[in-house]
Amino acid sequence: MAGVTEMTARRRPSSPLLTRMRDRSPGLVGGLVGGAVAAGLGLASFAVLVTLLWISSPYPDSGPGGALHVAAALWLLAHGVELVRADTLSGGAAPMGVPPLLLLAVPVYLLHRAARDATDGGAGGGDDADDEYGVIEVGAEPPQVPARTAWTGVVLGYLAVAVPAALYAAGGVLRPSWVSAGVCVPVVAVVATGLGVWSAHGRPGGPLRRSLGVLPGGVRPLVLDPDGRPGVAARAAAAGLAVLLGGGALLVAVSLAGHGAAAQSSLLRLTEGWSGRFAVLLLCVALVPNAAVWGAAYALGPGFALGAGHAVGPLSSAPAPFLPPFPLLAAVPEAGAGTPVHWAAGTVPLVAGVMVGRWVAKAAVAAARGGTRPGGRPGVVWSAGRTARAAGLAAVLCAAVLAGLAALAGGPLGVSVLTRFGPVWWQVGAAALAWLALVAIPTALAVRSRRCRPPRDDEPRMGGERDETAEDDRGHRGGRLWRGRGAGRRRPRRAGTARGAADAGSADGAEEAWGDDEDLGAIWAAGAPDGPDSTSPDENWPTPWAAGPPPERAGFGAGAGDSGRAPERDPAAPGRRGQGHGGAFTSVESYGFPPPESETS
Known part of the structure; x- marks a missing residue:
């Protein structure tokens, strides 16, 4: 035993420089890796789908390289990038700028998830829990990476994969527009990553309050509560937007059911094989959010355009140009003057305005119903002026969001007549603001007045109340x-x-x-x-x-x-x-x- 040397598992302490590098580098490196993985997963998902459709197609037009080029182009189209088709019948380039909005959910979700993982630090913070004897605390949570570091890493990593993907897609049939690609892809990456980092840090209200600093002092609390939650006007605007989009989708579904024979005929004429029909159905599903926005624009009055000078609305519909057989286009109303059936679509913005007014009135009279503020303090019944301002602000917010969705849901589908396809964003925004403001403000004031009315002592009582009073x-x-x-x-x-x-x-x-x-x-x-x-x-x-x-x-x-x-x-x-x-x-x-x-x- 004399020759046995006792040893311990004591770990040598790291130098301060190495500790500082270890604390800083995993955040940025993890963000870069997470952003690159998010972009790679998005590309892989589109590549798998397009490859399966290419394999199952009985008459493929190109080889595997062409399918991969199409997959990269579709991935860019999901970000809102405008594509250009080179080999047209006329010999010129034809733009294709109607992005399926449902495909946008894929990159947004992947970026959001990558930002959350990069902010949490992953397993990089596990060594920080070691003590001087090398014992690791099992319950220790990894430290959060600074928001700016995680956000920068994810965005740079995502763009590092997006640039080669755009260069690769440029060699195919569907080529991206470089101006559109240079704007849309960074915007999607910045916004989605910022939302992920903000969510990982507990959704603090400080960044939102600083971004809303340009608004007047009386408007900011209506958009954002002091505790960071959406304000009354923001929640009311979300309710009105949900009604508008849901009503638009319902109008499309009803019209599609009424034109079911034409939709079925267009599907059968468009392709013969089951793989082609399956691809067309997938495209229709991806365009459902676009159809909901188009339906909301139709209900508001401006409608949408099926080409330059061919507007479709509830009051009148111009004859549409020759369109390819597509199931969703079969739901377009016939040309001619509107009928009471078409005018009934106006109930959608009417219901949306009533919903916005009721949401605002509910918050305005919360104190009269025993409500409290978020801090536990008793609420105060709003004045009529503040109630009207909140309803008007909710109408502005809802109209702005709907105008943005209308701009994303449309675009060109060719040259000449098809350069304008879909709703016009500024017309949709103006119509939504007019409808909601004219309906929501009177509704909010009327509901507030009714709920704040004091009870009358001389009201007749029902039988149970009379018996109880007499018994007392x-x-x-x-x-x-x-x-x-x-x-x-x-x-x-x-x-x-x-x-x-x-x-x-x-x-x-x-x-x-x-x-x-x-x-x-x-x-x-x-x-x-x-x-x-x-x-x-x-x-x-x-x-x-x-x-x-x-x-x-x-x-x-x-x-x-x-x-x-x-x-x-x-x-x-x-x-x-x-x-x-x-x-x-x-x-x-x-x-x-x-x-x-x-x-x-």
């Missing part, structure tokens, strides 16, 4: 009320018992203080308290039932005794049970109790 009045006049329930007896209830229980405690607490029904019956059978002031039960028992039993008096507490039974009454004593004490209590038999055996015999 009889209790005041009679002193006590007895009610029977089955074979047992309920406790005596004085007038105002419910009010007393509400002030001093609950009814259950009163029952526990007074015991069960048999004990109460024995106490009441013994008679009322004796004393010079026993003629006024309200003075002897000033507290309600919930306050506890009355003090022991001669002939009452002692008469009940510990056994809970009433003492024997002298038959020669004058008066009947419950009488002879100043007339404060009426006869027990008058309330339905059986007389004593000595009196019934």
Whole structure:
């Protein structure tokens, strides 16, 4: 044993420079890797889908390289990049700028997830939990990476993959527009990554408050609450936007069902193989959000354009140019003047305006309904001016978001006539603002006025309320009320018992203080308290039932005794049970109790 050297598992401490580099580099490096992985996963998902469709196609137009070029072009189209088709029948380039909005969810989700993972630090913070003996704390959480570091890393990593993908797609049939690619892809990466980092840090309200600093002081609380949650106007705008988009999707579904034969015929004419029809159906599903925006624009009045000078609206529809057979285009209304069936689409913005007004009015009168502010302080009923401003601001926010969606949902589909395809964003925004402002503001003021109206005392009461009021009045006049329930007896209830229980405690607490029904019956059978002031039960028992039993008096507490039974009454004593004490209590038999055996015999 003398030659055995004892060794420990003590880990050598790192130098301060290495510690600082280890603390800083994993955040940036992790963000770069996360952004590159997010872009790679998006490209891979599109490549797998396009490759499967190419393999199943009976008449492929190109080889595997062409399919991969198309996949890269579709990935860029999902970001809103405008594509240009080179080999057209006319020989010129034809733009294709209608991006399926559902495809945008793929890069946004991947960027959001990568930003969250980069902010959490992953496994890079595990070494920071080691102590000087190399023991790792299992429950220690990795430190969060600074928001700016994580955001920068994810954006740069994503763009580092997007640039080669755009260069590769430029060699195919569908080539990206470099101006559009240089704007749309960075914007999507910056916004989606910022939302992911903000969500990973607990959605703080500081960055949003700083971004809203240009707004007036009275408007900022309506957009963002002090605790960081969306304000009243923002929530009302979201509700109105949901109604508009849902109503637009419903209009498209109803029109598509009415033109079901034409939609089916267009699907069968467009392609023959099942793989081609499956691809067309997938494209229709990806264009469902676009169709919902188009339907909302149609309901608002401006409608949408099926080419330059060919507008489709509820009042009138111009004859559309020759369009390719596509199932969703079969839902377009026929050309000509609008009918009452087409005018019925105006109920969608009407319902949206009512919804916005009700949301604002609900927050305006929250204090009148017992609501509180987020900090626990009692709320204050809004004035009519503030309610109107909140409804107007909600209308502005909803119109702005819908105008942005209308700009994304349309674009060119060719040259000449097809350079304008879809709704015009500024017309949709103006129409939405007019509809919502004209409907939401009066609705909010009307609902606020109705809910803040004080109740009238002379309103007629229903039957149950009249019976209860009359019963309380009889209790005041009679002193006590007895009610029977089955074979047992309920406790005596004085007038105002419910009010007393509400002030001093609950009814259950009163029952526990007074015991069960048999004990109460024995106490009441013994008679009322004796004393010079026993003629006024309200003075002897000033507290309600919930306050506890009355003090022991001669002939009452002692008469009940510990056994809970009433003492024997002298038959020669004058008066009947419950009488002879100043007339404060009426006869027990008058309330339905059986007389004593000595009196019934």
